[in-house]
Amino acid sequence: MxxxxxxxxxxxxxxxxxxxxxxxxxxxxxxxxxxxxxxxxxxxxxxxxxxxxxxxxxxxxxxxxxxxxxxxxxxxxxxxxxxxxxxxxxxxxxxxxxxxxxxxxxxxxxxxxxxxxxxxxxxxxxxxxxxxxxxxxxxxxxxxxxxxxxxxxxxxxxxxxxxxxxxGYMARGIRKNVFLEDRGSKRAVDMLVKKLAGEDYETEFAMPEFDRVEPSPAIKDITKAKIALVTSGGIVPKGNPDRIESSSASKYGKYDLSAWDDLTADNAETAHGGYDPVYANQDADRVLPLDVLRQMEKDGKIGELHKYWYSTTGNGTAVASAKAFAKEIGEELVADGVDAVILTST
Amino acid sequence: MRLELGKILINDVQFGQTTKVENGTLYVNADEIKQLVKADERIKSVEVELARPGESIRITPVKDVIEPRVKLEGGGVFPGVISKVDTVGSGKTNVLKGAAVVTTGRIVGFQEGIIDMTGPGADYTPFSQLQSVVLVMDVQDDIAQHDHEYVLRIAGLKVAEYLGEAGREVTPDEVEVFETLPLLDSVAQYPDLPKVAYVQMLQSQGLLHDTYVYGVDAKKIIPTIIYPTEIMDGAIISGNCVSACDKNTTYHHQNNPVVHDLLAQHGKTLNFVGVIITNENVYLADKIRSSDWTAKLAEYISLDGVIISQEGFGNPDTDLIMNTKKIEQKGIKTVIITDEYAGRDGASQSLADADPLANAVVTGGNANEVIELPKLDKIIGDISVVDRIAGGFDGSLRQDGTILVELQTITGATNELGFNKLSAKTE
Missing domain, CATH: 3.40.50.2300 (Response regulator)
Structure with a gap:
C-alpha cells in the first residue's frame, strides 16, 4: 500500500x-x-x-x-x-x-x-x-x-x-455514546458519595464555555426601520412545505408574507415538536406576530415589514446547525437592507 | 414510612379466558380489557396485542408504559387519578414484575416513541425486556387534543389497575422492604453520614409534556418534599412522551432508579432523608420561583448533598442549571443527571445552558446519535408517524421497511433518571 x-x-x-x-x-x-x-x-x-x-x-x-x-x-x-x-x-x-x-x-x-x-x-x-x-x-x-x-x-x-x-490520539471533542457497566443512577450516587467525601471524581460531561452575544445598539428611528421576523418556533405555511423537522432541524425555511396581514389556522401552523402546538396552530401570530407588525406598519410606527420571514425549529437542534442557519439568514437580511430583526423563540 | 413491595415475577404473557397469573404467566382476557377501555365513549376502537421480549415487533407511537400493581394495604393504585387520593408509600403492594401495559394509537402531533422488541433498537429501551400488553386505541374524530391525551392516559392506567388485580391473591416470589424515617429521626439514626436528598424535576411544559402528582398537574405545584416510597408506590404518573428518549413513562416513576440506588446506600455511605419534587414550567417567573424553593428546601432540611434529575432538554436545561447553581451556592454538593443533544455528528454543544458549578454530571447519552433499525415482522400502532416524530426526519421511513432515526425516537433511550447504562464520552 x-x-x-x-x-x-x-x-x-x-x-x-x-x-x-x-x-x-x-x-x-x-x-x-x-x-x-x-x-x-x-x-x-x-x-x-x-x-x-x-x-x-x-x-x-x-x-x-x-x-x-x-x-x-x-x-x-x-x-x-x-x-x-x-x-x-x-x-x-x-x-x-x-x-x-x-x-x-x-x-x-x-x-x-x-x-x-x-x-x-x-x-x-x-x-x-x-x-x-x-x-x-x-x-x-x-x-x-x-x-x-x-x-x-x-x-x-x-x-x-x-x-x-x-x-493515544488527541480527543476530537466529539461526543460518542457508550454503554457503561453501571446504570446512570448508580453512577450518580457513586459520584455524589465521592464528591461529599472530597475525593476525586470524573464528571461525564464537562460544562462548556458559552458564547454570549452582545445586544446591538438601539435603532435610532424605528419609524424608518425595516423590520424582519425570524423564529425558532417553527411557524411555517400550512402543510409545512419544506418538511422542517419537528426536532433536530436540518434546515430552515424562508417564506413570503407580503400577501398576508394575519396568520390563521388556515394559512399557518407550527412544525415544532417541543411545545404544546395547540395555541400556535389556532393562531400562529402568537409565535410570529405578523398581525401586530402589519398594523404598526400601517400606523407608521415602524418603517416597513420585510417581505420574508425565516423559520426553523429550535427543538433539539444542534447549536452548530443553528449557527450555520443564522449566518446564512443574517447575510441575506443584511443584503436586503433589513435594519432590525424580531427573533421569537418558544 | 415503610413499604413492602411484593414481586410476582412474570416471564410470559398469553391470552386466556380469565385474567390471572399462574406459574409466572400473565393470562389476559382481551374482551374484558376492551370493555373497560370502551367504557369511555370517546374511545372509538381498541385492540389488545401482546408483545414479548425477542419477538420481531415494533411498537409505535408509544404513549406510556405502566407497570401493573395492586395495593393490598395502604391506599390504592395511582392515587388521585384512579384510586382515592389517600397517601401511598406505606403498607403492601404487589407488583407484576416483568409485565407492562403499553399504550399506542394515532396520537396528537409529532409525538411519541418507538419500542423494538428485538434487534439493535431493543438494546436502547428497557421496555424491550417486558411482557407487554399493548393497547391500540383510536378516539372519536372531533375530540380536542388535550382530551385525546387525557383519554389515552387514563385508559392505560385503568388497564394496569385491572391487570394488577390478578396479583392480589398471588404469593410474591420476593418481598423487598423500604423505609424512610421522619427527617429528625433519620438524622438521629445516622448522625455521622452526609444528609442526602433527591431533587426530581418533573416535566411540566404543556400538552404531552405533563406530569401528575396525586392527580395534581405538576405545573401547578410549588416544590415540596415527599417520601421516597411514595414515588415507588404510584404517587407520580406520566402525561408526556414527546422526544420519547428522555421523558419518564409512568413505569420509570414507579421504578425510579435514583430512589432505589440512594436507598441501597442509605445507612452505609449516606443518609437518604427524602425527595424534593419540582417542576419545569415555561414561564421565567415560574422557573425562578421553583428553583428558589428547591434550594430553600434543601437548605431548610440541612442537606449536605443532592442528586438532581432532569426530564427533557432545551428549555428545562435552564431549570436544571438554575437548580444546580442555587443549591451549590447554599454550600450543598450536587450531582446532576441529564442527557445531550450534541448533533448527529456529536460535535455540537450538548446543553442549552451551562454553569461551572455544574461540575458533577452523569449523562444518559447523545440523543441526536443516529441509529438504523431493521425491518421487523410486525408493527403494532402506526408506522407512518416515523417521518414526523421528534427525532425522525423526512426519509426516516425507507421503502424496504428499515428506518433511520435519532435515538431521540426510542422510548426511554437516554433517560435522565439514570435508568440505563448508556453514557457518552468525548473522543
Missing part, C-alpha cells in the same frame, strides 16, 4: 527560517523522518513520495499551497497520508493540520498527523483528523513515530480506531 508524507523545509534538510518561503515540491520515496515511518510500516506499506513545503509559504498562500499539494497527492492516489509530526512549530503545525484535513475531506484519503498539544494547529484540527500528541521538540521524534505507526497501520487496514485514551 502507498503512503505520501508531508514535511516542512527544516525536516527536509533544506534550511531553517531563511528557507521557509520555498514552494511545494514533491520527491520520490522518503526524506528525513520518513525513514523512521517506512521502517515501521514495512512490509505492508511504504512511503512512495514526500511533499515538502516552506512553512511561511504555506501559511501566507494557504489556498494556493493547498491546491498544489492536493494535486500532488492525487497523482499517487495513496492509501494513507502522513503529515509531520510538527512538535511545537506553530506554522508547521497549522500547515500539517490544514493539509491533512484537506486530503481527508477533499480526496477521501485517511490522514494522520502529530504535534505538541499547545501547537495552535492542534486546537484547529484535532477534531478533523487523527492527531497524535507529541513532545514539544524534535527530540521526541522516536516517541512520536512509535505512537503514529500503530494508528497508521490500523487506518491502512481499514480497522476501526478506538477511543483517544486507548489509541
Amino acid at each position: 502507498k503512503v505520501v508524507h508531508y514535511i516542512n523545509q527544516f525536516f527536509a534538510g533544506i534550511g531553517g527560517e531563511e528557507k521557509a518561503d520555498i514552494q511545494p515540491e514533491m520527491r520520490d520515496g522518503v526524506v528525513g523522518p520518513g525513514m523512521a515511518f517506512n521502517a515501521g510500516l514495512k512490509p505492508d506499506a511504504e512511503i512512495v513520495a514526500t511533499i515538502i513545503c516552506g512553512d511561511s509559504y504555506f501559511n501566507e498562500n494557504i489556498d494556493q499551497a493547498k491546491a498544489t499539494i492536493l494535486e500532488m497527492v492525487k497523482q499517487h492516489d495513496p492509501d494513507l497520508f502522513i503529515a509531520g509530526p510538527a512538535f511545537n512549530a506553530g506554522r508547521y503545525g497549522v500547515a500539517a493540520g490544514t493539509i491533512a484535513a484537506a486530503v481527508q475531506q477533499e480526496l477521501g484519503i485517511p490522514a494522520i498527523t502529530g504535534m505538541y498539544v499547545e501547537n495552535p494547529g492542534a486546537d484547529m484540527f484535532k477534531k478533523d483528523v487523527i492527531m497524535v500528541s507529541t513532545r514539544d521538540s524534535a527530540a521526541g521524534m522516536r516517541d512520536a513515530v512509535a505512537k503514529m505507526i500503530p494508528l497508521a497501520k490500523k487506518m491502512l487496514a481499514g480497522e476501526e480506531i478506538g477511543s483517544p485514551e486507548d489509541e
Whole structure:
C-alpha cells in the first residue's frame, strides 16, 4: 500500500527560517523522518513520495499551497497520508493540520498527523483528523513515530480506531455514546458519595464555555426601520412545505408574507415538536406576530415589514446547525437592507 | 414510612379466558380489557396485542408504559387519578414484575416513541425486556387534543389497575422492604453520614409534556418534599412522551432508579432523608420561583448533598442549571443527571445552558446519535408517524421497511433518571 508524507523545509534538510518561503515540491520515496515511518510500516506499506513545503509559504498562500499539494497527492492516489509530526512549530503545525484535513475531506484519503498539544494547529484540527500528541521538540521524534505507526497501520487496514485514551490520539471533542457497566443512577450516587467525601471524581460531561452575544445598539428611528421576523418556533405555511423537522432541524425555511396581514389556522401552523402546538396552530401570530407588525406598519410606527420571514425549529437542534442557519439568514437580511430583526423563540 | 413491595415475577404473557397469573404467566382476557377501555365513549376502537421480549415487533407511537400493581394495604393504585387520593408509600403492594401495559394509537402531533422488541433498537429501551400488553386505541374524530391525551392516559392506567388485580391473591416470589424515617429521626439514626436528598424535576411544559402528582398537574405545584416510597408506590404518573428518549413513562416513576440506588446506600455511605419534587414550567417567573424553593428546601432540611434529575432538554436545561447553581451556592454538593443533544455528528454543544458549578454530571447519552433499525415482522400502532416524530426526519421511513432515526425516537433511550447504562464520552 502507498503512503505520501508531508514535511516542512527544516525536516527536509533544506534550511531553517531563511528557507521557509520555498514552494511545494514533491520527491520520490522518503526524506528525513520518513525513514523512521517506512521502517515501521514495512512490509505492508511504504512511503512512495514526500511533499515538502516552506512553512511561511504555506501559511501566507494557504489556498494556493493547498491546491498544489492536493494535486500532488492525487497523482499517487495513496492509501494513507502522513503529515509531520510538527512538535511545537506553530506554522508547521497549522500547515500539517490544514493539509491533512484537506486530503481527508477533499480526496477521501485517511490522514494522520502529530504535534505538541499547545501547537495552535492542534486546537484547529484535532477534531478533523487523527492527531497524535507529541513532545514539544524534535527530540521526541522516536516517541512520536512509535505512537503514529500503530494508528497508521490500523487506518491502512481499514480497522476501526478506538477511543483517544486507548489509541493515544488527541480527543476530537466529539461526543460518542457508550454503554457503561453501571446504570446512570448508580453512577450518580457513586459520584455524589465521592464528591461529599472530597475525593476525586470524573464528571461525564464537562460544562462548556458559552458564547454570549452582545445586544446591538438601539435603532435610532424605528419609524424608518425595516423590520424582519425570524423564529425558532417553527411557524411555517400550512402543510409545512419544506418538511422542517419537528426536532433536530436540518434546515430552515424562508417564506413570503407580503400577501398576508394575519396568520390563521388556515394559512399557518407550527412544525415544532417541543411545545404544546395547540395555541400556535389556532393562531400562529402568537409565535410570529405578523398581525401586530402589519398594523404598526400601517400606523407608521415602524418603517416597513420585510417581505420574508425565516423559520426553523429550535427543538433539539444542534447549536452548530443553528449557527450555520443564522449566518446564512443574517447575510441575506443584511443584503436586503433589513435594519432590525424580531427573533421569537418558544 | 415503610413499604413492602411484593414481586410476582412474570416471564410470559398469553391470552386466556380469565385474567390471572399462574406459574409466572400473565393470562389476559382481551374482551374484558376492551370493555373497560370502551367504557369511555370517546374511545372509538381498541385492540389488545401482546408483545414479548425477542419477538420481531415494533411498537409505535408509544404513549406510556405502566407497570401493573395492586395495593393490598395502604391506599390504592395511582392515587388521585384512579384510586382515592389517600397517601401511598406505606403498607403492601404487589407488583407484576416483568409485565407492562403499553399504550399506542394515532396520537396528537409529532409525538411519541418507538419500542423494538428485538434487534439493535431493543438494546436502547428497557421496555424491550417486558411482557407487554399493548393497547391500540383510536378516539372519536372531533375530540380536542388535550382530551385525546387525557383519554389515552387514563385508559392505560385503568388497564394496569385491572391487570394488577390478578396479583392480589398471588404469593410474591420476593418481598423487598423500604423505609424512610421522619427527617429528625433519620438524622438521629445516622448522625455521622452526609444528609442526602433527591431533587426530581418533573416535566411540566404543556400538552404531552405533563406530569401528575396525586392527580395534581405538576405545573401547578410549588416544590415540596415527599417520601421516597411514595414515588415507588404510584404517587407520580406520566402525561408526556414527546422526544420519547428522555421523558419518564409512568413505569420509570414507579421504578425510579435514583430512589432505589440512594436507598441501597442509605445507612452505609449516606443518609437518604427524602425527595424534593419540582417542576419545569415555561414561564421565567415560574422557573425562578421553583428553583428558589428547591434550594430553600434543601437548605431548610440541612442537606449536605443532592442528586438532581432532569426530564427533557432545551428549555428545562435552564431549570436544571438554575437548580444546580442555587443549591451549590447554599454550600450543598450536587450531582446532576441529564442527557445531550450534541448533533448527529456529536460535535455540537450538548446543553442549552451551562454553569461551572455544574461540575458533577452523569449523562444518559447523545440523543441526536443516529441509529438504523431493521425491518421487523410486525408493527403494532402506526408506522407512518416515523417521518414526523421528534427525532425522525423526512426519509426516516425507507421503502424496504428499515428506518433511520435519532435515538431521540426510542422510548426511554437516554433517560435522565439514570435508568440505563448508556453514557457518552468525548473522543
